[in-house]
Amino acid sequence: MKVKVLYFAGLREQVGSSSEELELPAGVSTLAGLRSHLVARGGVWQSALAETRLVRMAVNQQMAQAASAIRSGDEVAFFPPVTGG
Amino acid sequence: MKVKVLYFAGLREQVGSSSEELELPAGVSTLAGLRSHLVARGGVWQSALAETRLVRMAVNQQMAQAASAIRSGDEVAFFPPVTGG
């Protein structure tokens, strides 16, 4: 399946990308799965998205948890804890 | 001793006076004493200032308690619980 992935703030700067279109392998069906898939790229992906990093995630512009399902066509976002207001 | 006594709001309307200069007998030296002295006038004074009525008091423009001392020249005020804001 295909998903759009967005990166924001410090995380965007670390991976050097603000958005990409991804074709996911069959086994990836949750946010946790997608994150592992990206970490497996190694390098900046591994360091920016490592399990030990506080990363917030959203699916279709709604805050979501690691176990949340993702479906073809979804807009997924990774970002640091928010600091607005 | 001489004190100035002020009345406000509903209490002012009940006693029909907003202010008076009072010459107090020797035994009156606290707010409680002054209140009893006024109640002893009977009539509207008795009903407006009776022990059972919620009356707030101030001495020289500071909230004060029944036991607070009053001195010659003081400005004393009686009024209902406040309702501003």
Add this chain to the structure above:
Amino acid sequence: MKILVQREDFDVGAEIRALAGHARIGAVASFIGLVRDLNDGSAVATMTLEHYPGMTEKAIEGIVAQAKGRWEVLDCTVIHRFGELKPADQIVLVAVASGHRGDAFAACEFIMDYLKTRAPFWKKEQTPQGARWVEARATDDEAAGRWQRKEPGAA
């Protein structure tokens, strides 16, 4: 610090802009009280606010001083009107500037709660059933009491 007790209306935007404009201020919390057209089930045509000239200013100064002792208050404006008011008219403004929002909110709400129970103002409403003095509310005493329970060493 600015404390005004006045008959005239006030301009909220101008008052908030006039708070000390230095860049240590990160938070401004403010409150505006307005005349409602319905109170305790009765339509309110007009409201008259009586006060105790001289004591009102001192009472508000004392309340603001207490707030400054408990929270970071970089600047503060309190304006309270008296005289005859109509529904939707502004009655009171409390605006507090602080470094952080927790202090600004707490100081602003504290000042309002204390003002409601300790500043000598009295409201008289004109309703279709006639004129009546507004009764003090137990909920206002409770609101003010919350702050005492939070004081260190208080019972």
Add this chain to the structure above:
Amino acid sequence: MKILVQREDFDVGAEIRALAGHARIGAVASFIGLVRDLNDGSAVATMTLEHYPGMTEKAIEGIVAQAKGRWEVLDCTVIHRFGELKPADQIVLVAVASGHRGDAFAACEFIMDYLKTRAPFWKKEQTPQGARWVEARATDDEAAGRWQRKEPGAA
């Protein structure tokens, strides 16, 4: 209800005046967040606010809907800026109109606390030591957490 995410500054007085002007409103609580010239011990020259367009508006709508479910909110305006800001610039406005002050204060502070921890905005500061992303504060999570503990049935 009015929710705006914009680059432009806003006029606090005009926004408060624009809240639904009916006479059931007895209380307006508002909060303005401003850029401080000093944060975590460093001078701040400019600040850039990044956001997630589309999601920010939805997140704020969701927060306001929660506030309306918990308190009487007769009207509400939330404006949050993004882009480059300088010290003393306004960042955010939350204004809540209600019948009574307790509801207005609570809803306004709740919206701010949730906005700080749940709306996708990120601050980057330019300091003499270089640019840095502002770190999320544990105290902001705690401030937001207070409201959960107050929810009936919550752990």
